[in-house]
Amino acid sequence: MPGFGMDQAVGWSFVSLAGFIFTYYTIWVIVLPFVEPDQPIHNFFLPRFYAIAGPLVAGVVALTMIGSFIAYVSWSKKVKKS
Numbered sequence: 001m002p003g004f005g006m007d008q009a010v011g012w013s014f015v016s017l018a019g020f021i022f023t024y025y026t027i028w029v030i031v032l033p034f035v036e037p038d039q040p041i042h043n044f045f046l047p048r049f050y051a052i053a054g055p056l057v058a059g060v061v062a063l064t065m066i067g068s069f070i071a072y073v074s075w076s077k078k079v080k081k082s
Helices: 004-034 040-044 049-081
Strands: none
Touching: 004 049
């Protein structure tokens, strides 16, 4: 299989990215509130408002895309039957 190496590399990069995002978000939301505000670790993170707003916006966008896809598929099936 000639493409197996590239597929595996892309897969590992996605897994690594997901692991980094999970670790960053976990530290940001769970650990950072217990660290004093004057510590330099706070410079690496956005304000806490974005910890809620980011996933909320991503969820709304994802649900909109899923709903649009379902509506498109349902509408295209009705047009083919007619």
